Amino acid sequence: MGERLEPSQWYASLPSFLSSASALITDPSGGSVLAVKPNYRDHWNVPGGIMEAGEPPHLCCAREVAEELGFELSLGRLLVVDWVPPTELRKAWFGFLFDGGVMDDPSRISLQSEELEEFAFVARTDLRSRLTANTADRVEAALLARKSGGVAYLFNGAVVQHASPKVPRPT
Structure with a gap:
């Protein structure tokens, strides 16, 4: 038997x-998604960011949106969890995407100029030309989850399908 480690x-x-x-934030029609252009990357993203040590995902999302867009968001439910495998450059990644609701007044946005260059509402048909493939996959899954009332679990941007085994209920 091996040596027992302290907790x-x-x-x-x-x-x-x-x-x-x-956060998934859409225009009133629901057909366009709010995207932001970081000044340190070539591609666009949805508002949000990296969780700090010990920070729960929903609080991270609210904090990041407040920092990036300059307003407090009434955050909705979780729409997507995406597990992205590690690469040579980084560790494995969990991406959480929450329902940020509908924005009917973009003049509320006060963009954080230290990190972001611009924002735009991007039509669903144009997501892949602005976002990375993985982020576009996540956003598309979030739009479907918002509509269905479900939550999508993705593996590296691809929806994971699980057969639900019928488990007998105790009587």
Whole structure:
């Protein structure tokens, strides 16, 4: 039998992950998604960002939206969880996407100039030309989840389909 580790040592030996939390915000028609253009990347993204140590996803999302767009968001339910495998550059990634509702007055946006260049409402048909493929997959899954009332679980941008086994209920 191996040496037993103290809880702090055992927890320190476990793998760690990166996580982000973002908001799906649409125009009143629901056909266009609010996207922001970071000044440190070529591609666009949806409002949100990296979770701080110990920060829950929903609070991260609200904080990041307030920082990036300059207003407090009444955050809705979780729409998507996406697990993205590690690369040579980074650890594995959990991406959470929450329902940020509908924005009928874009003049409320006060863009954070330290990180963002501009914002735009992007038509669903143009998502793939502005966002990375993985982010576009996540946004498309979120739009469907918003409509269906469900939550999408993605693996690297692809919806994971699970057969629901029939589990007998206790009588």
